[in-house]
Amino acid sequence: MLPIVYHPIYSDFPLPDGHRYPLQKYRLLKEHIDKLGWPVTTFQPTHLEPENLKRFHDKDYVDALVSGSLPLVKMRRIGFPWSEALIQRSLTSLGGTTLTVDKAIEHGVAVHLTGGYHHSHKDFGSGFCLFNDLILASDHALSYPGIEKVLIVDCDVHHGDGTATLAQEREDIITLSVHCDKNFPSRKPDSDIDIPMPIGVESDTYLSEFVPVLTLAIAQHQPDMVIYDAGVDIHVDDELGYMNVCQHGIAERDKAVMEACHQHGVPIAAVIGGGYRTEQSALVPLHAELIKAAFNIYFPNWSKEL
Ligand SMILES: [Zn+2]
Incomplete structure (x- = not known):
């Protein structure tokens, strides 16, 4: 069975009417998986103790955000109104991150039905990201004996700026970001490997530029673990992305990443990103491609039944 990590709290915190964060997509994706009866085992996380974040986040930032005393201007940069429910949701999803890493190491692959908070920096958050789960996942993986290097493959349409700065001085975390060069954030600090794509890039070009770089990165850096941000805001109809990648292109991308990890025997913990x-149900088949890719590569016999 494919391990997936999910908690109902992912779709449960207060947002003002008309807020563009797609809060219901997590629940809708889980319902889709359940309805189709895909052979998954669901693991429900408990919340992460905030102390664990202080290894790479600024201590005062963690304390202020958790306690609700972060200045309003800094909350606005994150893009959510502060609430106790928001903090519980965030800490639970971070608990889900470490659980996804555990399951990936145990089974070779695991998928987290949220995650990808790559705009969270050392002492501030932005773009709907409070704390950086990709760095947390890497750090957690590195606490395992035998895991000495982690590769973060960030395919969300937005550049992984927070991840890049948090991993800048570290040789045990390699960052790869493939993103739209004219999209948020305007300042894009260097990842170890950046693949900027122009506005309007089509599936074929996207894949022919990304896949060889990924293959080379794995061959060159020999990671012991891959953390994969499978953002689907690269899709042609996405309201915050400017790329022209189709659903088939997303499926091919997800399979290429899974295949590269499988071939090299590297465990992969994936987050949906x-x-x-506005019509959040339209996101479900796009995010479901990640689950299908995991079946396709790791459980080919079961994938015929999907
Ligand atoms: Zn994004």
């Missing part, structure tokens, strides 16, 4: 549509 960004994806923005």
